[in-house]
Amino acid sequence: MNTYRETNDMTLGKAMGRIDQAAEEKLTKLDLSKLGLKKLPPEIAKCTHLTRLVLYSNQITEIPDYIGQLSNLRELDLNTNQITSIPEVLGQLSNLTELDLYSNQIISIPETLGQLSNLTRLYLGRNRITSIPEALGQLSNLTRIDLGRNRITSIPEALGQLSNLTALDLSENQITSIPEGLGQLSNLTALCLSRNRITSIPEALGQLSNLTALNLSENQITSIPEALGQLSNLTSLNLSENQITSIPEALGQLSNLISFDLNENQITFVPKTLRDVKSLQTLDLGGNPLSILTSSAAQLEQNLKALKTSLSGIKTFIKKRIDKY
Known part of the structure; x- marks a missing residue:
């Protein structure tokens, strides 16, 4: 017990030393990571010049209200702690550009986060969040959102207002549908919705x-809309482990597609148009009930660095490498 208390005192003492130094020298960056802190000392409020505060990998259970006094803060890292809620006061940090609360025990997102008008990166993955507030749609400068590995059941239409968003991760949740509004995210380059309960892909995508990059693997999707053929910049498409029965011919228009994963679906036929995708290097059709090797699939071999086809019934497997990685 005494050893534990001494260790606690040592880590707190180390933290206090760094806080005092930051306050006295008007430092802009303070790193208090991996110190075993259970709470943020109130003396932190003296560090008004801070623009970056790093507190990852501690044992902090709550964010104190006095953090709202750090008005110059631009980056706040509380990754890997034991925080259960986000205080309303966080919405007062108007200069904040990056908020990292990945891997905590947070249940909900307060509407006041919608006031962080300068926020560009928001990391809330691996928590216990059940819903996304409409207010997040007000964060017009956001470029990246990570809300993967939560318990979210739906995506609000308001996210379609995030015109500067380039990456959206909502993987490993309990989402059942994709709103049409996501089709308005004209700058989006990466969308990950794997491991959800999605049954269909809207034409708006x-x-x-x-x-x-589009990842919709491990869902309950039964068909691929023709509209996906319009994604001319798509290089990676993962639709593995769904219930898809056919590949639309329009996907032959994906002139930049490099990797296409359709592993573990219910596909019986490969359309000839896929052989027109000269950029394609990897096509995975393993675990599909293809009854025969179609001529289109055979011709595809010429364009692929790796072609894997598992044929139910006749147990045919094709694998060809044109050059080694």
Whole structure:
């Protein structure tokens, strides 16, 4: 017990030393990571010149209200702690550009986060969040959102207002549908919605002209809309482990597609148009009930660095490498 108390006192003493130094020398960056802190000392409020505060990998359970006094803060890192809620006062940090609360125990997002008008990066993955407030749609400068590995059941239409968003991760949640509004995210380059409960892909996703990576693996999707053929900048498309029965011919228009994963679906036929995708290097059709090797699939071999096809019934497997990585 005494050893534990001594260790606690040592880490707190180390933290206080750094805080005092930051206050006296008017430092702009303070790193208090990996110190085993259970709470943020109130003396932190004296560090008014701070623009970056790093507190990752501690044992902090709550964000104190006095953090609102750090008005110059631009980056706040509380990754990997034990925080259960986000205080309303965080919405007062108007200069904040990056907020990292990944891997905590947060249940909800307060509406006041919608006041962080300068925020560009928001990391809330691996928490216990059940819903996304409409107010997040007000964060017009956001470029990246990570809300993966939560318990979210729906995506608000308001997220379609985030015109500067380039990356959106909502993987490993309980989402059942994709709102049409996401089609308005004209700058989006990466969209990950894997491991959810999504049953269909809206035609509106075909409007995401800058999208390069789309991951909808491990859902309950039964069909691919023709509109996905409009995604001319797409390089990676992962639709593995769904219930898809056919590949639309329009996907032959994906002139920049490099990797296409359709592993573990219900596909029986490969359209000839896929052989027109000269950029394609990897096509995975393993675990599909293809009854015969179609001529189109055979011709695709010429363009691919790796072609894997698992054929139910006749147990045919094709694998060809044109050059080594």
